[in-house]
Amino acid sequence: MTIKIGVPSKGRLMEKTFDWFGARGISLRRTGSEREYAGAIEGVEGVELVLMSAGEIPRELAAGRIHLGVTGTDLIREKLAVWENQVAELALMGFGHADLVIAVPICWVDVETLDDLDAVAAQFRATHGMRLRIATKYHRLVRDFLRDHGVADYQLEDSQGATEGTVKHETAEMIADITSTGDTLRANHLKVLVDGVVHKSQATLLRSRNADWGNDGRKILRDLLDKLEISD
Numbered sequence: 001m002t003i004k005i006g007v008p009s010k011g012r013l014m015e016k017t018f019d020w021f022g023a024r025g026i027s028l029r030r031t032g033s034e035r036e037y038a039g040a041i042e043g044v045e046g047v048e049l050v051l052m053s054a055g056e057i058p059r060e061l062a063a064g065r066i067h068l069g070v071t072g073t074d075l076i077r078e079k080l081a082v083w084e085n086q087v088a089e090l091a092l093m094g095f096g097h098a099d100l101v102i103a104v105p106i107c108w109v110d111v112e113t114l115d116d117l118d119a120v121a122a123q124f125r126a127t128h129g130m131r132l133r134i135a136t137k138y139h140r141l142v143r144d145f146l147r148d149h150g151v152a153d154y155q156l157e158d159s160q161g162a163t164e165g166t167v168k169h170e171t172a173e174m175i176a177d178i179t180s181t182g183d184t185l186r187a188n189h190l191k192v193l194v195d196g197v198v199h200k201s202q203a204t205l206l207r208s209r210n211a212d213w214g215n216d217g218r219k220i221l222r223d224l225l226d227k228l229e230i231s232d
């Protein structure tokens with residue numbers, strides 16, 4: 001038997017994941033042409049590399065179609081209901097740092113906190129007869145966060161990319177999105193609420209609780225974790 005590990009197929013997460021394993025004596029690499037999603041692992045027996053979208057790794061882990069996976073803690077919490085029941089975090093990997101934040105236009109000078117937002121949201125609804133729109137792809141995390149902080153008069157507007165642009169394009173009044181340097185927020189005249197950090201994300205190595213491990217799989221996992229110096 002082999003166990004499958006799902007790793008992001010492109011971009012910063014893929015490269016840093018390869019570096020992280022490489023520094024621990026396990027070589028991950030893409031094989032075939034630049035466009036082919038095929039990969040190989042050296043330095044450990046019985047593990048198969050599956051290159052896939054970072055956003056799909058949570059679902060594949062929950063379904064047990066991959067045994068291990070690397071993705072952002074934000075995507076795990078967003079994509080899986082009661083994520084702790086479906087996957088176990090084996091290691092926070094120390095890269096892919098990004099904050100999921102609530103941001104409003106800089107010109108909203110009276111809105112600095114979630115309490116201010118709550119007041120403005122109620123006012124907005126009374127004036128415009130509709131709820132303030134928040135563009136995001138993080139529906140679960142944003143809803144839970146705003147509920148826990150008593151903000152109710154809003155609606156989520158789905159945005160799967162270029163979310164900071166929705167305010168200028170008037171499809172939303174404000175946004176909730178990932179930021180690392182803050183450059184994209186600033187360039188789009190947005191500011192983060194002082195208490196508006198929803199989640200601090202980083203890349204994480206996860207084990208599926210639902211995959212079929214069998215005795216062989218468990219032994220392969222133990223060998224891998226020994227090499228990585230991780231205790232489960």
Ligand SMILES: Nc1ncnc2c1ncn2[C@@H]1O[C@H](COP(=O)(O)OP(=O)(O)OP(=O)(O)O)[C@@H](O)[C@H]1O
Pocket residue numbers: 011013052053054055056071072073074075096097098178179180181201
């Ligand atoms: N600017 C950033 N800096 C650091 N990490 C980021 C940044 N933007 C996103 N991330 C993180 O990278 C991970 C993948 O992000 P995203 O959902 O955008 O996937 P993607 O790169 O578009 O890949 P795919 O479309 O294949 O799923 C997430 O965990 C996210 O937190």
Ligand SMILES: O=P(O)(O)OC[C@H]1O[C@H](OP(=O)(O)OP(=O)(O)O)[C@H](O)[C@@H]1O
Pocket residue numbers: 160161162163164177178179180181182183184185
């Ligand atoms: O704070 P910064 O360093 O400016 O980074 C933030 C940006 O990075 C991500 O976008 P990405 O490049 O992944 O594209 P996307 O808009 O398709 O999500 C994120 O969605 C922000 O837009």
